[in-house]
Amino acid sequence: MDELMSASKEFFRQPLQMKREFSNLNDGEQFRAEGYGNDKVRSKDQILDWSDWIYLKVEPEDERNLALWPKHPSSFRDALHEFVVRCRRVKRDVLRAMARIAGLDDDDQHFVDQLGGRATVHARFNYYPPCPRPDLVMGIKPHSDGTVITVLLVARGADGLQVLRYGVWYSVPSSSTHALLINVGESTEVMSNGMFRSPVHRVVNSAEKERISLAMRSG
Ligand SMILES: O=C(O)CCC(=O)C(=O)O
Numbered sequence: 579m580d581e582l583m584s585a586s587k588e589f590f591r592q593p594l595q596m597k598r599e600f601s602n603l604n605d606g607e608q609f610r611a612e613g614y615g616n617d618k619v620r621s622k623d624q625i626l627d628w629s630d631w632i633y634l635k636v637e638p639e640d641e642r643n644l645a646l647w648p649k650h651p652s653s654f655r656d657a658l659h660e661f662v663v664r665c666r667r668v669k670r671d672v673l674r675a676m677a678r679i680a681g682l683d684d685d686d687q688h689f690v691d692q693l694g695g696r697a698t699v700h701a702r703f704n705y706y707p708p709c710p711r712p713d714l715v716m717g718i719k720p721h722s723d724g725t726v727i728t729v730l731l732v733a734r735g736a737d738g739l740q741v742l743r744y745g746v747w748y749s750v751p752s753s754s755t756h757a758l759l760i761n762v763g764e765s766t767e768v769m770s771n772g773m774f775r776s777p778v779h780r781v782v783n784s785a786e787k788e789r790i791s792l793a794m795r796s797g
């Protein structure tokens with residue numbers, strides 16, 4: 579996790595020109611989901627998030643578009659691959675535990691198998707630079723994840739993530755180590771008939787501190 583978080587930081591700290599090599603704008607114009615950049619611009623009045631990201635399909639392995647995987651730092655690709663492999667187990671264990679909580683017996687059939695053998699996983703590396711006027715921007719707008727499950731890797735000491743519960747925003751405390759946070763996705767909320775809720779969350783920027791995270795979005 580250390581290596582991956584350092585590689586991510588190093589990537590984002592490069593000059594824009596270097597990062598644009600992996601841009602999510604094809605020919606500088608046409609938006610595609612994968613690559614480095616920001617939201618698709620749909621109108622002049624659109625408010626963009628105060629963040630940068632890289633969005634990459636990481637599973638199934640044979641559907642990776644390696645041309646968009648950063649080459650610098652050189653540790654980036656291997657560190658990401660290793661994390662993807664480790665996440666498979668985390669995901670499976672969490673989904674099995676959830677099936678047990680739901681009182682289901684043959685657990686794999688319920689949540690794990692919903693992902694199938696060729697489940698799609700996207701990695702979204704997020705970088706939130708400090709903002710001199712955090713009151714005017716949003717690092718990532720309020721949303722819930724359209725996934726089965728999201729494994730969020732939060733860099734050591736990074737704060738800014740907030741979760742909405744009954745109309746009140748609660749801050750997720752930062753940790754002195756890198757941390758994994760599991761987010762229930764909308765598909766699981768539907769599959770469980772609302773027993774597991776997919777929380778609405780957002781990131782607020784800080785005036786002094788950056789935030790780095792990696793969301794592994796499954797399904
Ligand atoms: O940076 C974070 O912790 C939140 C990221 C997030 O919500 C997402 O990528 O879906």
Ligand SMILES: [Fe+2]
Nearest residue numbers: 721722723779
């Ligand atoms: Fe999210």
